[in-house]
Amino acid sequence: MPRPRTTCAIFATFLIAVAFLACQTDTADDAAAEADMDAEHEESAESHEVHWSYEGDTGPAMWGSLDPSFAACDDGTRQSPVDIAGAVDGGEGELEIRWQAGDAEVIDNGHTIVVNVAEGSAISLEGREFALLQFHFHHPSEHTVEGSAAPIDIHFVHAAGEGDLAVIGVFLEAGEADPTIQSIWDAIPPVGESPGALAALDPRALLPEGGSHYRYPGSLTTPGCSEIVSWVVMTDSIAVSQEQIDAFAAIYPMNARPVQPLNERTIELRQ
Numbered sequence: 374m375p376r377p378r379t380t381c382a383i384f385a386t387f388l389i390a391v392a393f394l395a396c397q398t399d400t401a402d403d404a405a406a407e408a409d410m411d412a413e414h415e416e417s418a419e420s421h422e423v424h425w426s427y428e429g430d431t432g433p434a435m436w437g438s439l440d441p442s443f444a445a446c447d448d449g450t451r452q453s454p455v456d457i458a459g460a461v462d463g464g465e466g467e468l469e470i471r472w473q474a475g476d477a478e479v480i481d482n483g484h485t486i487v488v489n490v491a492e493g494s495a496i497s498l499e500g501r502e503f504a505l506l507q508f509h510f511h512h513p514s515e516h517t518v519e520g521s522a523a524p525i526d527i528h529f530v531h532a533a534g535e536g537d538l539a540v541i542g543v544f545l546e547a548g549e550a551d552p553t554i555q556s557i558w559d560a561i562p563p564v565g566e567s568p569g570a571l572a573a574l575d576p577r578a579l580l581p582e583g584g585s586h587y588r589y590p591g592s593l594t595t596p597g598c599s600e601i602v603s604w605v606v607m608t609d610s611i612a613v614s615q616e617q618i619d620a621f622a623a624i625y626p627m628n629a630r631p632v633q634p635l636n637e638r639t640i641e642l643r644q
């Protein structure tokens with residue numbers, strides 16, 4: 374007798390959760406610590422081994438053909454990032470950010486710089502709870518606004534118990550130096566070496582003052598491009614110095630996926 378579809382779905386969800394949790398604890402493994410990625414690990418154990426990059430034969434245009442578990446990169450219809458334009462008024466934000474200071478560690482996973490945070494920071498998004506796992510950086514920014522990229526963006530990756538993700542994007546623009554960013558840059562270890570330690574890192578210092586944000590349903594921006602992400606992109610940016618931008622660019626000159634078609638989706642502006 375064929376196994377009922379619901380059983381398969383539950384079983385698959387269970388496997389995803391196990392793989393996800395296993396990878397969360399494997400911060401010493403650079404490959405396992407991929408960016409938007411924590412989630413990528415959900416895809417399959419093999420996806421760790423598949424080399425991908427931001428250019429050439431293993432670049433974004435090729436991701437979907439590099440591994441069966443990356444198929445959504447080609448076939449997906451709700452891919453990220455996107456160009457943010459034509460947003461409609463979505464009313465109240467229904468976003469509550471409850472981050473807190475805690476010890477953190479910084480790694481270079483070969484795709485980006487990742488800051489793994491201590492447990493205890495979370496958000497509530499439309500009544501659902503998501504725990505903050507890590508944040509990481511893209512240069513230039515992955516999301517664009519009316520065609521313009523910021524020098525860098527931060528992605529704060531949150532997970533719900535069911536495996537869905539909520540990612541908050543914050544644009545970094547050139548201006549005054551930011552002390553929190555500097556503390557992170559100063560803790561970056563060489564690729565493959567032990568994580569850099571950061572005591573009492575407060576992620577709230579990396580949030581813009583204004584709470585208005587864009588919302589849309591999308592995906593991971595790295596293979597396997599799973600369409601499991603509720604995106605929140607803050608409209609206001611924070612400032613970092615040109616020197617701080619240059620320091621990141623010296624490590625990652627280009628680690629941004631190009632914008633993807635919006636297709637049938639609507640981008641909402643929430644206050």
Ligand SMILES: [Zn+2]
Nearest residue numbers: 408409528594
């Ligand atoms: Zn990202």
